[in-house]
Amino acid sequence: MCKQIKKIFVLVIVIPFIFCGCWDQVLVEKTGFMTIVGIEPAPQGNLKLTYAMPVIDPDVTKVKGEIFDIEANLTRIARDNVNRRSGKNMLAGKIQLVLYSKELAGQGRIADINSIFERDPSDAILAWVVVVDGSPRGLIHQTEENFTDKPRPALYLNEILERAVSTASTYESRIYSYDLISMAPGIDNIAPLIKITDKSVEVKGSALFSNKKMVGTINAQDNGLLMAMMKTLKNKKYTYNASIPSEAYEAYSEKQTSAIQLNQNSKKINISIQNNKPIVDIYLDFSGYADEYKWDNLNDEKEIKKLNEHLEKEIQEDCQRIIGYMQSIESDPIGIGDMIRAKNNSYFKKVEWQKAYKGAIISVHVKFNLIEYGDIQ
Amino acid sequence: MDSRQNQITSSQLMGFIVSIQVGTGALTMPAELARVCGHDGWISILIYGIAITALISLIISLMNRYNNKSIFEITKLLYGKYMGNSLNLFIVLYLWYSTCISLRSYTNTIHIHLLRSTPTLVLCIFTIIPTYYLVWYGLKYVARFSLAIYLSLTFCCLLFFLVFKDLRFNFLMPIGQSGIEGIKSSFSPCIFAFLGFEVISVIYPEITNKKKAMKYAIGANLITTLFCILLLLVVTSFFGEEMLKKSLYPTITLARAYRAPIIERMDILFIAMWLPVIAMTTRGYFCVTYYSINKLLNLKKKGVYLLVFTTITILLSNLPKSISRISNYTNVMMIAGTSFLMLLVISYLFSFVRRKGVKPHV
Numbered sequence: 046m047c048k049q050i051k052k053i054f055v056l057v058i059v060i061p062f063i064f065c066g067c068w069d070q071v072l073v074e075k076t077g078f079m080t081i082v083g084i085e086p087a088p089q090g091n092l093k094l095t096y097a098m099p100v101i102d103p104d105v106t107k108v109k110g111e112i113f114d115i116e117a118n119l120t121r122i123a124r125d126n127v128n129r130r131s132g133k134n135m136l137a138g139k140i141q142l143v144l145y146s147k148e149l150a151g152q153g154r155i156a157d158i159n160s161i162f163e164r165d166p167s168d169a170i171l172a173w174v175v176v177v178d179g180s181p182r183g184l185i186h187q188t189e190e191n192f193t194d195k196p197r198p199a200l201y202l203n204e205i206l207e208r209a210v211s212t213a214s215t216y217e218s219r220i221y222s223y224d225l226i227s228m229a230p231g232i233d234n235i236a237p238l239i240k241i242t243d244k245s246v247e248v249k250g251s252a253l254f255s256n257k258k259m260v261g262t263i264n265a266q267d268n269g270l271l272m273a274m275m276k277t278l279k280n281k282k283y284t285y286n287a288s289i290p291s292e293a294y295e296a297y298s299e300k301q302t303s304a305i306q307l308n309q310n311s312k313k314i315n316i317s318i319q320n321n322k323p324i325v326d327i328y329l330d331f332s333g334y335a336d337e338y339k340w341d342n343l344n345d346e347k348e349i350k351k352l353n354e355h356l357e358k359e360i361q362e363d364c365q366r367i368i369g370y371m372q373s374i375e376s377d378p379i380g381i382g383d384m385i386r387a388k389n390n391s392y393f394k395k396v397e398w399q400k401a402y403k404g405a406i407i408s409v410h411v412k413f414n415l416i417e418y419g420d421i422q
Numbered sequence: 423m424d425s426r427q428n429q430i431t432s433s434q435l436m437g438f439i440v441s442i443q444v445g446t447g448a449l450t451m452p453a454e455l456a457r458v459c460g461h462d463g464w465i466s467i468l469i470y471g472i473a474i475t476a477l478i479s480l481i482i483s484l485m486n487r488y489n490n491k492s493i494f495e496i497t498k499l500l501y502g503k504y505m506g507n508s509l510n511l512f513i514v515l516y517l518w519y520s521t522c523i524s525l526r527s528y529t530n531t532i533h534i535h536l537l538r539s540t541p542t543l544v545l546c547i548f549t550i551i552p553t554y555y556l557v558w559y560g561l562k563y564v565a566r567f568s569l570a571i572y573l574s575l576t577f578c579c580l581l582f583f584l585v586f587k588d589l590r591f592n593f594l595m596p597i598g599q600s601g602i603e604g605i606k607s608s609f610s611p612c613i614f615a616f617l618g619f620e621v622i623s624v625i626y627p628e629i630t631n632k633k634k635a636m637k638y639a640i641g642a643n644l645i646t647t648l649f650c651i652l653l654l655l656v657v658t659s660f661f662g663e664e665m666l667k668k669s670l671y672p673t674i675t676l677a678r679a680y681r682a683p684i685i686e687r688m689d690i691l692f693i694a695m696w697l698p699v700i701a702m703t704t705r706g707y708f709c710v711t712y713y714s715i716n717k718l719l720n721l722k723k724k725g726v727y728l729l730v731f732t733t734i735t736i737l738l739s740n741l742p743k744s745i746s747r748i749s750n751y752t753n754v755m756m757i758a759g760t761s762f763l764m765l766l767v768i769s770y771l772f773s774f775v776r777r778k779g780v781k782p783h784v
Contacts, residue, residue, distance in 0.1 A: 166535045221679040228664035387595035
């Protein structure tokens with residue numbers, strides 16, 4: 046028995062060595078790892094590209110990173126051109142962020158540019174697809190040169206994006222997920238939208254797409270509700286800024302708004318086709334935690350009921366407003382079209398989905414239940 | 423090869439068949455099926471899997487009708503010396519061809535995903551060294567090693583589990599949209615995915631506990647069918663039909679798309695775990711081909727002939743120069759494989775007409 050265990054132990058240790066092959070030699074000292082790529086349109090169909098890579102040379106202490114600005118018709122050609130200027134061999138396998146300008150996103154060229162990441166297996170398809178309100182080149186230069194109190198740009202941007210996703214302020218969009226959604230019928234993409242402010246970069250919300258083109262934006266607050274309708278709010282710390290019922294009794298506070306952390310319990314979408322029109326009912330079930338509220342009264346059942354009803358109405362109105370906006374710009378990130386394609390395929394084939402979506406009757410039904418309110422009443 | 427070195431048990435046969443069936447096919451099959459029958463590939467696999475199970479039971483029934491004989495002896499009994507020898511030549515050429523194509527597909531996968539600048543010939547030589555070593559000792563050792571397939575399959579299932587939260591089951595609907603046409607047109611990718619079980623007809627005399635052979639051979643096909651269905655369900659609901667149609671190796675892309683903490687590049691680990699699986703397809707065919715040649719020609723100088731056979735295999739596997747060429751050659755393999763299967767079915771039926779060599783009371 047002991048011998049067998051020894052044999053198994055040896056086998057487990059040996060297996061990883063046998064199963065791994067040898068890679069073509071890559072010397073870290075001679076390699077430049079690109080971490081951010083900024084892409085924006087240039088005249089004559091060209092692309093204005095900006096590459097950022099950290100400097101890991103111990104001899105160079107003054108700068109944290111190196112930036113290359115270049116213009117080319119293809120990203121691969123641009124990389125080759127940069128390689129002729131760089132002191133190191135540039136590798137794209139460590140790219141963490143691909144920043145597209147709003148203008149380029151509006152032209153619907155993101156999926157096309159992304160193809161290089163899919164085609165070349167050494168490229169990372171897990172890099173973020175991010176839309177920049179402004180110039181990606183400007184943003185990269187600013188973060189690299191002026192943000193001395195921040196970590197390296199790639200780390201900094203990655204951190205704020207991950208945090209924004211965890212608070213449902215934006216949607217996680219990676220190259221592979223962006224590409225597959227852009228090809229799937231009946232569903233549209235959504236990607237993080239960032240903007241440079243005075244001394245930092247801010248996640249403004251999300252960019253909305255329709256038929257591969259960016260057609261609108263949604264702010265960070267509304268993005269949480271959109272996540273709920275997409276059933277991706279679970280396990281996220283989304284704080285909803287709600288108003289306080291006007292009839293709520295309060296002696297010590299003049300607060301008119303509250304901060305309620307929403308937890309999504311479930312989502313259900315019912316779809317039917319009536320008079321050649323999709324009728325969509327979205328049922329959302331939330332439970333909540335009062336993070337910030339007036340001083341007291343939340344221990345009163347009647348007050349809680351009043352608050353629940355008030356919030357149900359408010360969330361429902363907000364969701365309905367978001368849906369109305371998305372219908373007006375023909376953007377369907379929830380994938381209602383995909384659900385109709387799956388369940389009412391003959392109808393989906395018959396109609397032009399973007400138009401049918403615009404005319405669809407979509408109703409949101411919200412259920413809310415406040416379950417906790419902290420250490421005071 | 424010493425005759426005892428070739429003897430395998432039924433459970434080893436099961437691992438051996440699974441290892442030949444699941445290999446390169448598992449990497450490309452989801453994309454090929456998406457191109458012909460959209461998101462309904464799993465239905466095609468299920469239907470063809472059942473058909474192949476019937477075919478396996480038929481092959482083993484054919485083998486059971488004769489006393490410890492392989493297909494090489496059966497063809498001679500059924501069709502006469504000249505016709506039988508010609509058919510045997512066809513079988514050996516098919517097996518050899520399959521060896522070369524699977525070796526080329528293997529090196530191509532490594533070439534694209536791992537070692538872009540290493541020449542294919544060098545990859546072929548290094549790939550074949552462990553195969554050469556195992557085949558030197560005999561079928562038993564190749565079959566024993568092939569049991570490692572279960573480790574790779576388990577790892578693959580773990581990957582499926584990890585990506586589960588990213589699956590969109592709507593991508594699998596509406597079920598059965600491609601209809602009968604889709605099932606018909608998925609014939610060649612499905613058959614290619616299952617090819618490998620036909621080696622039973624060649625190595626059957628080497629199975630020690632033949633009574634259990636049927637059970638284990640069907641078990642092997644069941645494992646392959648279930649694995650392929652699972653793979654198709656996961657890959658299709660992850661990528662969607664349209665993206666899948668554009669992919670070449672969606673199973674590897676699936677590994678690339680998983681964000682693993684610490685490991686980061688999951689695809690590298692996946693390829694490392696999957697390499698032995700692809701190699702096993704080559705190894706299985708290589709071993710069975712050499713075994714067949716050895717049996718037909720009764721070769722004495724093992725060292726010389728195995729080296730010659732290996733050298734020719736390496737050189738032949740280098741003939742396809744591009745991916746599209748490999749695809750064309752693979753089609754030929756599929757056609758030859760189907761012809762071999764038809765030969766087995768015809769032989770079974772014909773064995774009722776021409777009963778020479780058939781065991782009495784069978």
